[in-house]
Amino acid sequence: MISQRRRYKDYMLYKFILIFSLFSSTLACSSPTSNTQLPVQSHTETDPLSPELTFGIIYPMAHSFYEVVTENAEEVAKVSGIELIVKAPDEANLEQQIRIMETLIRQNVDGIAIDPIDSVALTPYINKAINAGIPVICFESDSPASHRLSFIGADNLQSGTRMGEAINQLLKGRGMVLVETGMERVESLSERLEGFLNYINNKTDIDVLEVRYNEGNKERALLQLEQMIDDHPHFDAFVALDFISGSGSVLVWKAKGLNRYALTLGMMPELKEAIRNGQITIALSQNEGLWGELIVKYLLQAHNGKEIPEFVDTGISLVDLEALK
The missing domain is CATH 3.40.50.2300 (Response regulator)
Incomplete structure (x- = not known):
């Protein structure tokens, strides 16, 4: 009787060991140390942390x-x-x-x-x-x-024309204007100047006293504007066909306390403030x-x-x- 019970216990122990061994083997096969690759999370095209x-x-x-x-x-x-x-x-x-x-x-x-x-x-x-x-x-x-x-x-020829129309309306077809722009070889600037001069020369009796190029240099833009004002003190309006000339005119108008029309290009916060303060009359924006x-x-x-x-x-x-x- 005792031997029968022992044989039964031995059988149950053997069965437990066999099941445990099989379970352990299964765990080992699915272990992260195996060659099976875990899925990698991919970033979407809209994930700003991982630009594609x-x-x-x-x-x-x-x-x-x-x-x-x-x-x-x-x-x-x-x-x-x-x-x-x-x-x-x-x-x-x-x-x-x-x-x-x-x-x-x-x-x-x-x-x-x-x-x-x-x-x-x-x-x-x-x-x-x-x-x-x-x-x-x-x-x-x-x-x-x-x-x-x-x-x-924008159409830069048309931008120049629109500035010509604006100055013509302000001066009612007559007067003297100073013009400054940036680099002569920049296509947008040359087209704006062409559009402006074509309108002024063909549609009005306004005289363009002088045109100067600042070549993209802020200090030069200031110096040239001051020189033009000194050379033509009786001018009626100033037209800036680039934003550097326009920014320079704000400083000159403040320093000299000028009460003349000033038109410029671009819509920056500083130009909005200049319009409110009377240094700039009109700014032409290309909706930049x-x-x-x-x-x-x-x-x-x-x-x-x-x-x-x-x-x-x-x-x-x-x-x-x-x-x-």
């Missing part, structure tokens, strides 16, 4: 005018999981802009938006990026001879606050192989004191 695309934005110079463009672009890029590389020479410098362009091409970014200082000189570098499979968009100033995919901005969003939107579409419009017209707005009320 990189776009470059190249300005002609570092200036507060472009801050609103960058802020707008960064907001859209963050939502879309896109990293932005924003670069600009300290002052308008063609060689530096070319080097920035070449660096982005070597980095094999997924798209480039550029406001070219010299549309002709930048053409081969824009084409080099396109040939490397990198979509390129121009904004504010175009490079029409290049293979760029799109231009985002839209550029950043449109840059990211159309570079993304181009990267995904979709067609994008050759010209994205952001329009023209004239802002005066009444518009700010």
Whole structure:
């Protein structure tokens, strides 16, 4: 009887050991030390911590005018999981802009938006990026001879014409005007000047006393404006066809306490304040606050192989004191 019980206990112990061994073997096969790969969590395209695309934005110079463009672009890029590389020479410098362009091409970014200082000189570098499979968009100033995919901005000839119409209305068809602009070879600036002069010369009896170029230099813009005022003290209005000349005129109007019409380009916070304070009469905006969003939107579409419009017209707005009320 005792031996029968012992045999039963031995049998149950053997069964327990067998089951335990099989269970342990199963655990060992599913252990993390095995060659089985655990699933890796992938980031979606909208995850801002893991950007899948990189776009470059190249300005002609570092200036507060472009801050609103960058802020707008960064907001859209963050939502879309896109990293932005924003670069600009300290002052308008063609060689530096070319080097920035070449660096982005070597980095094999997924798209480039550029406001070219010299549309002709930048053409081969824009084409080099396109040939490397990198979509390129121009904004504010175009490079029409290049293979760029799109231009985002306003019609600059029309912008010049609208400024001519505005000054004509203020002066009622007669008077003397001083004009300052940036770099002569920048396409957007040359078109604005052409549109302005064509209107003034053909539609009014207003005399343009002098036109000067600041070449993208803030100190030069100030000096030239002061010289023109000294040379033509009886002028009736000043027209700035670039934002550097416009910013300079605010300082000169404050320092000299001038009570003359001043028209400028761009809509920065400092210019809004200048309009309220009477240093600026009218500012022409090309709705540059839209550029950043449109840059990211159309570079993304181009990267995904979709067609994008050759010209994205952001329009023209004239802002005066009444518009700010």
